[in-house]
Amino acid sequence: xxxxxxxxxxxxxxxxxxxxxxxxxxxxxxxxxxxxxxxxxxxxxxxxxxxxxxxxxxxxxxxxxxxxxxxxxxxxxxxxxxxxxxxxxxxxxxxxxxxxxxxxxxxxxxxxxxxxxxxxxxxxxxxxxxxxxxxxxxxxxxxxxxxxxxxxxxxxxxxxxxxxxxxxxxxxxxxxxxxxxxxxxxxxxxxxxxxxxxxxxxxxxxxxxxxxxxxxxxxxxxxxxxxxxxxxxxxxxxxxxxxxxxxxxxxxxxxxxxxxxxxxxxxxxxxxxxxxxxxxxxxxxxxxxxxxxxxxxxxxxxxxxxxxxxxxxxxxxxxxxxxxxxxxxxxxx
Amino acid sequence: xxxxxxxxxxxxxxxxxxxxxxxxxxxxxxxxxxxxxxxxxxxxxxxxxxxxxxxxxxxxxxxxxxxxxxxxxxxxxxxxxxxxxxxxxxxxxxxxxxxxxxxxxxxxxxxxxxxxxxxxxxxxxxxxxxxxxxxxxxxxxxxxxxxxxxxxxxxxxxxxxxxxxxxxxxxxxxxxxxxxxxxxxxxxxxxxxxxxxxxxxxxxxxxxxxxxxxxxxxxxxxxxxxxxxxxxxxxxxxxxxxxxxxxxxxxxxxxxxxxxxxxxxxxxxxxxxxxxxxxxxxxxxxxxxxxxxxxxxxxxxxxxxxxxxxxxxxxxxxxxxxxxxxxxxxxxxxxxxxxxxxxxxxxxxxxxxxxxxxxxxxxxxxxxxxxxxxxxxxxxxxxxxxxxxxxxxxxxxxxxxxxxxxxxxxxxxxxxxxxx
Ligand SMILES: Cc1ncc(C[n+]2csc(CCOP(=O)(O)OP(=O)(O)O)c2C)c(N)n1
Ligand code: SF4
Ligand SMILES: [Mg+2]
Numbered sequence: 001x002x003x004x005x006x007x008x009x010x011x012x013x014x015x016x017x018x019x020x021x022x023x024x025x026x027x028x029x030x031x032x033x034x035x036x037x038x039x040x041x042x043x044x045x046x047x048x049x050x051x052x053x054x055x056x057x058x059x060x061x062x063x064x065x066x067x068x069x070x071x072x073x074x075x076x077x078x079x080x081x082x083x084x085x086x087x088x089x090x091x092x093x094x095x096x097x098x099x100x101x102x103x104x105x106x107x108x109x110x111x112x113x114x115x116x117x118x119x120x121x122x123x124x125x126x127x128x129x130x131x132x133x134x135x136x137x138x139x140x141x142x143x144x145x146x147x148x149x150x151x152x153x154x155x156x157x158x159x160x161x162x163x164x165x166x167x168x169x170x171x172x173x174x175x176x177x178x179x180x181x182x183x184x185x186x187x188x189x190x191x192x193x194x195x196x197x198x199x200x201x202x203x204x205x206x207x208x209x210x211x212x213x214x215x216x217x218x219x220x221x222x223x224x225x226x227x228x229x230x231x232x233x234x235x236x237x238x239x240x241x242x243x244x245x246x247x248x249x250x251x252x253x254x255x256x257x258x259x260x261x262x263x264x265x266x267x268x269x270x271x272x273x274x275x276x277x278x279x280x281x282x283x284x285x286x287x288x289x290x291x292x293x294x295x296x297x298x299x300x301x302x303x304x305x306x307x308x309x310x311x312x313x314x315x316x317x318x319x320x321x322x323x324x325x326x327x328x329x330x331x332x333x
Numbered sequence: 334x335x336x337x338x339x340x341x342x343x344x345x346x347x348x349x350x351x352x353x354x355x356x357x358x359x360x361x362x363x364x365x366x367x368x369x370x371x372x373x374x375x376x377x378x379x380x381x382x383x384x385x386x387x388x389x390x391x392x393x394x395x396x397x398x399x400x401x402x403x404x405x406x407x408x409x410x411x412x413x414x415x416x417x418x419x420x421x422x423x424x425x426x427x428x429x430x431x432x433x434x435x436x437x438x439x440x441x442x443x444x445x446x447x448x449x450x451x452x453x454x455x456x457x458x459x460x461x462x463x464x465x466x467x468x469x470x471x472x473x474x475x476x477x478x479x480x481x482x483x484x485x486x487x488x489x490x491x492x493x494x495x496x497x498x499x500x501x502x503x504x505x506x507x508x509x510x511x512x513x514x515x516x517x518x519x520x521x522x523x524x525x526x527x528x529x530x531x532x533x534x535x536x537x538x539x540x541x542x543x544x545x546x547x548x549x550x551x552x553x554x555x556x557x558x559x560x561x562x563x564x565x566x567x568x569x570x571x572x573x574x575x576x577x578x579x580x581x582x583x584x585x586x587x588x589x590x591x592x593x594x595x596x597x598x599x600x601x602x603x604x605x606x607x608x609x610x611x612x613x614x615x616x617x618x619x620x621x622x623x624x625x626x627x628x629x630x631x632x633x634x635x636x637x638x639x640x641x642x643x644x645x646x647x648x649x650x651x652x653x654x655x656x657x658x659x660x661x662x663x664x665x666x667x668x669x670x671x672x673x674x675x676x677x678x679x680x681x682x683x684x685x686x687x688x689x690x691x692x693x694x695x696x697x698x699x700x701x702x703x704x705x706x707x708x709x710x711x712x713x714x715x716x717x718x719x720x721x722x723x724x725x726x727x728x729x730x731x732x733x734x735x736x737x738x739x740x741x742x743x744x745x746x747x748x749x750x751x752x753x
Binding site for chain 2: 092094
């Protein structure tokens with residue numbers, strides 16, 4: 001390996017190890033030439049999973065497209081903390097229109113690029129879970145069905161954080177939010193059918209669907225780069241803890257993201273053309289309680305009036321994911 | 334070239350001549366024929382280098398236009414009625430971002446009760462959305478206004494709505510003079526966007542703005558609309574020079590010289606009103622018409638000037654502000670403020686009810702004979718008996734049910750004579 005000048009940046013997991021790797025194998029964030037698509041100085045909370053996720057996603061996409069990238073952003077924390085007028089954290093062309101229309105705007109950008117014969121420029125759309133699974137869902141489904149050449153990324157922090165932590169269609173059962181407080185007989189969010197947009201995306205049979213967390217950033221970069229090898233609609237659902245909304249320690253963002261995966265609550269997988277192709281297996285299954293306890297949004301399950309019944313239901317949910325997606329190492333199931 | 338064409342086909346051809354690069358549309362009557370025809374033209378290659386997006390909703394259509402326009406290409410969409418309302422949030426966004434999108438609104442009533450026929454309540458509900466609004470009075474004017482709309486939109490970087498009466502114009506066959514491609518190409522320069530998403534020059538578009546500059550951004554929107562009041566007549570002049578016919582502009586006065594009574598209206602009803610005016614002028618009655626081609630921005634000085642000699646102004650409009658009064662009427666009142674002229678607010682033609690010459694003549698006779706109270710909103714051809722009967726019924730019934738169904742039943746009874 002030739003001598004390389006190393007510059008250290010504030011980065012995520014596995015980075016130090018990267019320095020020992022051949023330059024080609026290093027993570028995007030470990031490279032001196034990374035694009036810094038979202039610069040430091042933005043207004044996200046300390047330990048914001050969404051800021052971390054967006055940085056890795058966009059820098060990886062920038063590398064994959066050699067800088068020929070346009071980003072479209074729906075309203076939400078990411079949009080607000082990155083563009084407090086007259087400042088902007090974005091070092092790539094970036095357009096924000098509304099809360100519910102990110103996918104359609106991104107599709108319009110892609111159509112314009114195609115009309116101009118500029119398909120070398122690629123489009124990433126990004127939104128929170130609210131902008132994706134709820135208010136933007138119609139336009140997202142339209143984008144999938146038309147197979148527009150857009151990578152749409154959902155940063156899932158399981159609630160409407162920007163408006164003060166209300167429940168979204170992605171808020172898990174039993175979690176308290178500003179409008180699902182621990183009041184009444186059924187504290188926190190209801191137990192519903194759940195709404196897995198990754199699975200719904202797969203039902204559209206689009207070229208590529210993947211889930212990822214900010215605990216495994218190398219995996220996140222890999223999935224972004226892989227997504228950019230496809231043309232057509234691609235969907236990436238990234239699990240991004242929100243210390244403020246979840247009542248968690250800022251230092252626990254990566255740990256909680258890892259626990260979400262290791263409990264089975266958040267299955268990490270890839271699918272092509274509607275068929276599951278890879279699952280990221282769990283080394284040792286962790287009980288959901290380990291994940292729930294550090295978060296104030298679940299405090300009502302443990303305090304003076306503990307609700308082991310509800311914890312058991314959440315455990316059952318995790319166990320079901322493990323069976324359904326085959327999350328344990330082969331032979332362990 | 335003169336051709337006998339359906340209004341929608343004529344507009345689709347005019348739009349094709351303007352070479353939009355992205356069209357995103359969602360079907361709704363009476364806009365459908367326009368976008369169907371454009372889809373054909375993209376498929377056959379007549380409209381080259383254009384992407385036609387089959388979006389999932391009008392909200393998606395306007396949003397896709399926002400994305401495409403933000404990426405620096407000429408965009409087009411069309412809608413009507415419920416579709417325009419479904420776009421509402423995105424309309425304000427497009428104008429706030431200063432994106433020069435052109436849209437046809439095939440004017441149609443808004444439900445409930447659901448109704449597919451023509452009036453202006455759709456476009457009027459969006460009068461303050463920051464879009465320029467031009468109203469066509471004929472299919473020829475619809476064709477010409479689209480060509481002018483692109484020039485206007487792109488010169489100021491503002492979105493423009495071309496309103497044409499649903500069915501009355503969109504589905505009517507009329508002789509239309511369609512411009513040649515070379516003429517349009519010469520009139521409408523290549524689109525040079527004022528802002529575009531470009532990796533070589535990355536811009537942040539759509540940043541959050543707080544109290545420190547929000548008013549200033551909005552003020553600039555207003556300044557641009559005021560600039561349109563100068564731009565629109567200049568474009569109309571250029572158009573006349575290039576195409577050899579007068580079209581567009583802010584206002585369309587007809588026989589207003591020496592008129593003591595002036596009718597103000599928008600859209601296709603102007604033709605009928607002009608006929609009535611001709612008859613009355615022949616009888617020696619001093620009446621005229623002021624057609625409003627540009628309703629937003631509101632040409633307040635030009636309207637004041639045009640109405641200077643009038644004693645009575647009768648505003649006939651196909652929409653109204655429920656619980657308040659006339660919409661165009663309010664704007665007209667603003668224009669003539671301080672002068673002794675009487676302004677009459679007349680609501681007519683709602684939900685497709687024909688505005689006939691006889692009704693208009695009756696209205697003007699009543700106005701001239703002081704039988705109409707200028708202080709009150711006046712509904713032309715309202716079936717007072719039907720309304721009274723329903724009010725009466727509602728007053729006595731325990732659970733009177735929906736008005737619309739009751740009134741229809743009442744009408745059916747009257748028509749068939751089968752009951753009572
Ligand atoms: C039409 C509309 N409804 C509501 C809002 C208010 N609003 C802005 S952001 C937001 C929640 C965003 O949640 P999410 O998409 O999950 O992003 P997050 O802030 O959690 O990252 C809401 C409700 C809005 N801007 N527009
Ligand atoms: S509220 Fe949550 S998502 Fe929003 S900036 Fe703070 S940590 Fe990030
Ligand atoms: Mg969220």
